[in-house]
Amino acid sequence: MKLTFALMDAPFESERTTTFFRLLAIAAARGYDIGVFAYEGAVHFPFEQQTPHGNVVHDTDTAAENHPLPKEWVRELMAVAERAGGSIDWVNCGLCVDERGLTPAVAGTRRGTPADFLAMARASKNVLTIGTR
């Protein structure tokens, strides 16, 4: 079973990204093969140079703040899918990556184009596009 998702929201800015990762977690745990086409702001998710930080407002250091990093979510969900017998083929829109200077990305993700989205969609049982507007 393959399902494909498309997302364009950047991390930390919209509840849509939370929902997207909740959906991904369910599908990954079921061992589905999952295609993800991340474009526009969503290409930030697997950016490797994300770093955790403390928060002076919370009076916490880096360890205590335990700030969530989207790249870890991507990495962990890929591992969850693999353990369950599935996979996540995460494709970042290459133009969107270049515009934003977002390299390197989490190992196992790849850059691509809308043609990859089309190919994933054609190979999938179903597709969900989570539009920003």
Added chain:
Amino acid sequence: MSDYLLIASRDPFTSPSTREVYELASALSERGHRVTLFLIENGVLAARGSADYGALREIAAAGVRVLADEFALRQRAIPAHALLTGVEAAGLELVIDALAAGAKTIWH
């Protein structure tokens, strides 16, 4: 007859286009399709029994299955017993179930 899952993530009070999703759900149901309207994120705000908003009641009465994401309800402190008659709480798994079953799924 087809199965449709319409996902409404915005509340109709601040996003008027949500009304169009409701209308689409009703129109599809009237044409004999099996339609589920799944309220998620701020979309669940319209499902409060205390909200002075009749559109969801009308949709449910027209045969559309109206469900609200349990997680979004908890985040907004809306208990299941406070939902409009005809609206039930449900888990997000139903979206993956619908996709896996081949339902035509639209996000708004």
